[in-house]
Amino acid sequence: MKYIFILLGAIGLIVLLLLMPKQPGSARERSSGMAANPDSLKLMQAIDFVNGSNPMQGIQMLREIVASDSMNLDAQFYLGLFSVKSGQLDKAADRFRKVIAIDSTYAQAYTELGAVLLQSDSVDAALAQFSHCLVFAPDNLDALFFSARILEGKEKWEEARKNYARVLELNTDSIVNVRVQELIERIDQKIKP
Numbered sequence: 001m002k003y004i005f006i007l008l009g010a011i012g013l014i015v016l017l018l019l020m021p022k023q024p025g026s027a028r029e030r031s032s033g034m035a036a037n038p039d040s041l042k043l044m045q046a047i048d049f050v051n052g053s054n055p056m057q058g059i060q061m062l063r064e065i066v067a068s069d070s071m072n073l074d075a076q077f078y079l080g081l082f083s084v085k086s087g088q089l090d091k092a093a094d095r096f097r098k099v100i101a102i103d104s105t106y107a108q109a110y111t112e113l114g115a116v117l118l119q120s121d122s123v124d125a126a127l128a129q130f131s132h133c134l135v136f137a138p139d140n141l142d143a144l145f146f147s148a149r150i151l152e153g154k155e156k157w158e159e160a161r162k163n164y165a166r167v168l169e170l171n172t173d174s175i176v177n178v179r180v181q182e183l184i185e186r187i188d189q190k191i192k193p
Contacts, residue, residue: 039065039068039069039072039075040074042061042064042065043061043062043065043072043074043075043078045058045061046058046059046061046062046065046075046078047078049061050062050078050082055082058082059079059082062075062078062079062082063079066079070098071102073099073102073103073106076095076098076099076102077095077096077099077106077108077109077112079091079095080092080093080094080095080096080099080109080112081112083095084112084115084116089116089119089120092112092116093113093116093117093120096109096110096112096113096116097113100113105136106136107133107136107137107140107143108133108137108140110129110130110132110133110136110143111129111130111133111140111142111143111146113129114126114127114128114129114130114133114143114146115142115146117129118146118150123150123153126146126150127147127150127151130142130143130144130146130147130150131143131147134147139166139170141167141170141171144163144164144166144167144170145163145164145167145180147163148160148161148162148163148164148167148183151163152183152187157187157190157191158191160187161184161187161188161191164180164183164184164187165184167180168180168181168184
């Protein structure tokens with residue numbers, strides 16, 4: 001029962017986070033001026049199609065990239081994100097696991113896999129993914145927040161409070177910060193002697 005409040009709150013935030021644009025590391029590098037190769041141009045075009053007028057054409061293009069280069073992290077990652085958007089959580093989890101198998105330091109893949117597992121009510125597995133993410137990206141707000149929510153549900157107050165406090169340090173959204181501060185205060189009430 002104690003996980004229900006975590007799950008409901010997390011699902012709402014997951015939906016918001018999933019609607020935010022995501023860029024894996026190499027896409028960020030390309031947008032900062034690195035020369036683009038044909039696959040990266042095709043990848044960007046596919047993403048535009050998926051987010052625009054012809055989603056299925058974009059998905060097909062991404063599948064073609066993966067068929068010709070199964071090690072293409074960005075294409076695998078985006079196929080995972082688009083699987084989440086379409087509600088295909090098992091396929092999304094498989095894609096994020098492939099990304100992690102190719103590059104075990106790909107922090108955002110751990111976060112996305114954790115979010116998928118959380119939606120599937122696999123709380124312990126989700127916490128493990130968020131924890132892996134924090135090894136490679138200790139400032140990842142998603143991983144910090146969701147791991148804090150899970151830890152709070154497990155009554156691991158100090159660990160949860162630490163992660164929430166880190167969110168407050170890093171986050172610039174005042175609305176989110178107000179909510180996180182409330183969560184910290186709630187924990188403080190529970191751990192008061």
